Amino acid sequence: MPDDVPPGPFPGSAAAPARAAGDGLATLSVVIDGTQVHAAPGETLLQAARRAGVTIPTLCHDERLAPTGACRMCLVESSDSRRMVPACRHPVAEGLEVVTDSARVHRHRQSLLSLYAADAPEGVKPGTELDRHMRTYGLEPGLPQVNAPREGRPDDDNKYVLFQPESCILCARCTRYCDEVEAVAAITLAERGSATTIATADNVSLLDSTCELCGGCIDTCPTGALVERKVAHRQDTFPSLKPVRTTCNYCGVGCQFDLQVDPAANQVVRVTSPAPGTTTNDGNLCVKGRFAYGFIGHPERLTEPLIRDASGELVPTDWDTALQRAADLLTGVRDKFGKDTLGFISSSRCTNEENYLVQKLARAAFGTNNCHQCAAT
């Protein structure tokens, strides 16, 4: 939910002050709502406005994707056009005067959102970008509800990604993400007119498509039409979840993500990625980080050390006892057979620091170079 997150610290993100005035790139100036703003050639009105602290609502915009200007949410008045222009793709030009708070722009926002409301037969999912815009800008008096013949994939029973066509606004962020960021192109805009929908080739299950189950489509979706299937039934409670920022421990990339925790049950409900441009993973995750969190609250999860008793059964013990046992046995092997009969293999789920300690243990404590880490191959 890129809008909520404060400007990221990294250059290259639209929210970052990378191209602010004075850095040598900003060579022209535009006036936004009466305030002069410096901008670089090639920037969009949206980028210039965000840097100036002017909020322009968007729906189809995701800074990782080439802009399409399709959702019409970001239309503003610009002195180079009689018609309102989409700020997300309209280029800055020297001397341009841009107005984002006129009566016309406000009327546009309300009437456009009213159309989106008329096209949402099941209502709008709370806490989504679309819902927040409706709360911020308001709706016009009701239009009749329409019932677009937008088809989902009822036979797609993959356990990860659920597409709910009645909530979709066809912003195509999911399909463009899948194509432009993941380079997978498992999903597409399909059909046309009122029947336009999101499909796979021949409407096969995502599991039978090229989909890699990264779930990035869920994260970019501004309406909640895409959701983790396992928790779709409690989608309305998502706004009450508490995010806990942590580092994925499945591999060495070090993706950041937010565990979305149900505070009452102390349970992880879903995993979302931080806003694009704010962490190394740029809003992306893979199937493991996104979906393989079931172990956290799993009843069979090991939560204390185990050692074998005299009969060979595993029994719980404390850390000191367990470590002492491991040390005794390892030094016993070394003393009896020599240091190079030992080998140390660490898991790709360990952090860099943990991996460092494992090789240090091998080399300094046991004197062998036999150490390996499975992500090294």
Add this chain to the structure above:
Amino acid sequence: MKIHRMHDEPRRREEDRLRLLPAFDAAGGLRPGAAKVVSDATGVPEATAYGVASFYHLLARPDVDVRVCTGLSCRMAGADAALSALQRGGAAVEGCACLGQCDRAPAALQTDPGGGGHFTPLQARRSEAAAAGAGQGAEVWTLAPYGAPHLTPDDAELAINLAGADDLSWAALAQARVEGADAVLQKVDDAKLRGRGGAGFPAGFKWRAVARNADRDPVVICNADEGEPGTFKDREVMAQRPHLMLEGMAIAAHAVGASELVIYLRAEFKAPREALLAAIASARAAGHLDGLSVELALGHGAYICGEETALLEALEGRRGMPRHKPPFPTDSGYLGRPTLMNNVETFACIPAIVRRGGAWFAGLGAGDASGTKLYPISGDVARPGVYELPLGASFETLLAAAGGVTGGALLAFSPGGASSGLLPASMADIALDFGPLQEAGSMLGSAGVVVLNDTRDPLAATLTRARFFREESCGQCAPCRVGTQVLVRLLERMQAAVAAGEALSDSDRAALERVSWQMEEGSICGLGQAAPIPVKHLLRWFT
């Protein structure tokens, strides 16, 4: 840390987009597995290929045997009854948008046995004898070949003269080559030729914009996707005078410095396709096309691809979703190249302009207007057909040429395609020209005129056209995709109210106004922007 993003980089994927749609034709349309075959052949990802083909109705529904036109003129001639009778017959029959055969209403389109993107236009006819035998209510309709079109008789003083013979010597091209590009550009300016595709944009201005980009390998494209409801003039230009249009394109290429011609023709037009292919072959043999390549690309059933940038998307193997302007095609069009796109009729005006001069052409119009204009007229008229009159002739003049109203007195007429709406009989003396119609809140558009007698229901006619926009919206932007659906819902409510003897409620009327405002302000292209106009006309003149 610099975040490196894919869209900062040129695409590395090897794709052959240009072969995508023809490959679907070869695969027999969008059948299960076809997307995989096409993807393997073109390198376009399978889902992407599927998404493209599903956009185009002729590809997306390959098993439809017969399509019956549900356009206004065809419904007035019994298309609804024909459709249900043919469906009762068991074949795979469905309704479709205007087939560009309003003069042969109710029109139908049969898929050729071999498929492959070939279709045969036919006319549906009520079989009186069979109906009598089959008993009450069970009409029998059959499909039959249609007769010759009604055209203005041969007259050498007309700019196009559909009934005339093609000049196989292409003397105008030879003359243009002698006189040079600048002289041709000057003549097109002097002719005050306005584009005949709908927008009425000055052709000379557009040609000069492309000529300025002559060093960037420009391409000349003919928009022959004629899909505007009520319009079938380009069809007759191509069927009767294919050389005239081709010669006009060749002259344009000479004037703007292009060596590539592309014709984007709707696949529903069989006779025009055959006539064009024959004309291309004979012009090639005669050497007229030396130094020029000519490609005939086919549409696949999508009205929106008549919009110039959607057409470019279709040519490039994508979903026919209009692009944002700027950049304009004159700067960056087909494959990013400078592109001169004109309508069939616009190109067909060129040879006469070159031969007889711009001033001669300009003098042909009525009043301030310049040139003659092809006016297709259908609906409740004695001789539906294509009539060439001075641009700016009155509706009454056109109606007289077509033999007058049939089945009752004149109630209303639609002056120029689906978004021109309906004007009342009291405005019958209006000039069929860009300016006057725009001042009246309507438009000349493609000049496809439909006539309604006083037994017709303007609300039903408006609803027919609102449904057309709902089906033919590309679906890209919500103001149009959702707005057209809301319009249909409100018109249906209005119909129910009228049936119950009530008026449209104030809240529904206000809702109509609000959604119209959003469609006009928020839509990306002309389809969504103009779709509410007929509803405004209905409220203004017929309630």
